[in-house]
Amino acid sequence: MIEQRIRNSFARQTMMQTLGAEIAEVGEGTVTLTAPILPGSRQQHGVAHAALSFAIGDSAAGYAALTLMPQDSEVMTAEMKINLLAPGAGDLLRATGKVIKPGRRLIIVTAEVHAITGEDEKLIALLQGTMVPVTV
Amino acid sequence: MIEQRIRNSFARQTMMQTLGAEIAEVGEGTVTLTAPILPGSRQQHGVAHAALSFAIGDSAAGYAALTLMPQDSEVMTAEMKINLLAPGAGDLLRATGKVIKPGRRLIIVTAEVHAITGEDEKLIALLQGTMVPVTV
Amino acid sequence: MIEQRIRNSFARQTMMQTLGAEIAEVGEGTVTLTAPILPGSRQQHGVAHAALSFAIGDSAAGYAALTLMPQDSEVMTAEMKINLLAPGAGDLLRATGKVIKPGRRLIIVTAEVHAITGEDEKLIALLQGTMVPVTV
Amino acid sequence: MIEQRIRNSFARQTMMQTLGAEIAEVGEGTVTLTAPILPGSRQQHGVAHAALSFAIGDSAAGYAALTLMPQDSEVMTAEMKINLLAPGAGDLLRATGKVIKPGRRLIIVTAEVHAITGEDEKLIALLQGTMVPVTV
Numbered sequence: 020m021i022e023q024r025i026r027n028s029f030a031r032q033t034m035m036q037t038l039g040a041e042i043a044e045v046g047e048g049t050v051t052l053t054a055p056i057l058p059g060s061r062q063q064h065g066v067a068h069a070a071l072s073f074a075i076g077d078s079a080a081g082y083a084a085l086t087l088m089p090q091d092s093e094v095m096t097a098e099m100k101i102n103l104l105a106p107g108a109g110d111l112l113r114a115t116g117k118v119i120k121p122g123r124r125l126i127i128v129t130a131e132v133h134a135i136t137g138e139d140e141k142l143i144a145l146l147q148g149t150m151v152p153v154t155v
Numbered sequence: 156m157i158e159q160r161i162r163n164s165f166a167r168q169t170m171m172q173t174l175g176a177e178i179a180e181v182g183e184g185t186v187t188l189t190a191p192i193l194p195g196s197r198q199q200h201g202v203a204h205a206a207l208s209f210a211i212g213d214s215a216a217g218y219a220a221l222t223l224m225p226q227d228s229e230v231m232t233a234e235m236k237i238n239l240l241a242p243g244a245g246d247l248l249r250a251t252g253k254v255i256k257p258g259r260r261l262i263i264v265t266a267e268v269h270a271i272t273g274e275d276e277k278l279i280a281l282l283q284g285t286m287v288p289v290t291v
Numbered sequence: 292m293i294e295q296r297i298r299n300s301f302a303r304q305t306m307m308q309t310l311g312a313e314i315a316e317v318g319e320g321t322v323t324l325t326a327p328i329l330p331g332s333r334q335q336h337g338v339a340h341a342a343l344s345f346a347i348g349d350s351a352a353g354y355a356a357l358t359l360m361p362q363d364s365e366v367m368t369a370e371m372k373i374n375l376l377a378p379g380a381g382d383l384l385r386a387t388g389k390v391i392k393p394g395r396r397l398i399i400v401t402a403e404v405h406a407i408t409g410e411d412e413k414l415i416a417l418l419q420g421t422m423v424p425v426t427v
Numbered sequence: 428m429i430e431q432r433i434r435n436s437f438a439r440q441t442m443m444q445t446l447g448a449e450i451a452e453v454g455e456g457t458v459t460l461t462a463p464i465l466p467g468s469r470q471q472h473g474v475a476h477a478a479l480s481f482a483i484g485d486s487a488a489g490y491a492a493l494t495l496m497p498q499d500s501e502v503m504t505a506e507m508k509i510n511l512l513a514p515g516a517g518d519l520l521r522a523t524g525k526v527i528k529p530g531r532r533l534i535i536v537t538a539e540v541h542a543i544t545g546e547d548e549k550l551i552a553l554l555q556g557t558m559v560p561v562t563v
């Protein structure tokens with residue numbers, strides 16, 4: 020049910036479609052997204068643009084927060100910090116968002132972004148931020 | 156000359172083309188980019204996705220750093236923090252990046268992102284981060 | 292009047308006294324604090340500990356937010372990011388906090404910390420963060 | 428041996444003594460510090476000042492980085508972001524720093540700060556930042 024709400028919201032985020040992102044997994048307080056490194060998602064050296072890691076990391080974290088919210092609420096990002104650890108090269112990127120502390124006014128979240136190449140995975144970005152509930 | 160280097164690098168960032176971003180101005184230690192809020196750049200309520208503000212804010216800050224670098228260097232984002240102040244609604248977004256402190260190993264940068272609607276402009280995001288030089 | 296409220300609150304922050312901090316100036320949406328680099332406020336090389344810059348930058352930003360709040364409210368820090376630009380050496384440190392965007396639920400703030408040596412001043416830290424109102 | 432280096436460096440950080448901080452544990456890539464909530468470390472409501480959580484979180488993360496550095500290196504904080512999750516109330520605070528990604532030029536670190544009350548512990552702050560090596 021919460022998964023359906025998240026899939027409906029995700030389907031309306033056109034940025035996610037532009038970047039080819041998909042929902043891989045939805046759990047209580049955690050959501051995993053994946054995205055290919057499309058020809059149109061790159062920086063000047065041909066690897067994933069930092070904005071791709073940000074986009075899926077931020078969205079994974081936001082949807083992780085949404086899994087814990089009442090039916091009539093949505094969330095939006097108040098602030099997000101990303102540390103980029105390694106170039107985004109590989110078959111695809113995978114972002115796992117997680118709620119660290121839910122709250123009525125602020126939801127503290129983190130996300131990890133890995134680059135996946137065959138069986139290998141490499142941590143390429145770490146995000147930490149704040150979601151705020153919005154009534155819709 | 157530095158402007159040409161920046162335009163060449165920018166042209167290879169396919170993410171910038173995907174988002175419709177353009178270089179508006181290049182100065183010493185500052186670069187301004189603009190981007191429309193394309194149908195494919197939105198979140199679930201139809202306004203600009205946070206990742207659009209991040210993408211152009213981060214790139215404007217990175218190119219601002221590049222204006223102060225020697226010929227054989229490029230920069231990459233080590234970390235970036237974004238505070239989102241208001242929804243990204245309007246005719247277009249404009250990001251102005253600025254170098255706060257250049258350095259041999261770390262370049263501290265900020266960026267402001269405004270939503271422009273006719274004559275009005277509204278600050279919608281504030282970024283603060285670190286670029287690192289990379290020899291290419 | 293707002294200045295008196297801030298001085299009363301500041302006087303109750305024992306950490307400010309421990310660090311020798313003082314209020315230098317209070318304006319609408321901006322507060323400036325100063326602190327000496329006490330023998331007990333240093334890191335292992337004898338310059339100011341990062342926590343000193345954080346302490347006065349964060350408090351200056353928090354009190355800047357408080358200047359815009361109704362009488363029965365206080366603020367607390369939800370999150371703060373600090374970039375350290377140069378070692379904290381000199382006669383004293385000065386932190387100027389500023390409200391970037393006031394809001395009912397979130398107040399976005401920045402602060403600059405300078406090291407002052409005689410007539411010279413040097414930017415040593417930059418902070419960007421979020422204050423939240425709390426009713427007391 | 429690395430523990431001795433860390434204890435020597437820690438003993439020269441006068442800010443740590445001012446705050447009553449102590450080294451609780453040193454492992455490879457991780458360091459734990461504790462600090463009481465001294466009468467002089469508080470904010471206006473009598474709980475721990477945000478700067479106390481920052482101080483021990485940042486130092487725990489820095490020393491975690493130092494455990495992985497060669498003998499002639501030290502580290503300093505380039506940038507640090509802290510999310511404050513709950514008031515700092517209890518018997519003492521405990522900060523555990525951890526290296527997420529070591530590097531020649533940048534070391535990415537996190538820290539968690541818990542408030543300890545008897546057998547209970549509560550996560551009160553989360554830090555994510557960047558240390559840089561400095562040759563001394």
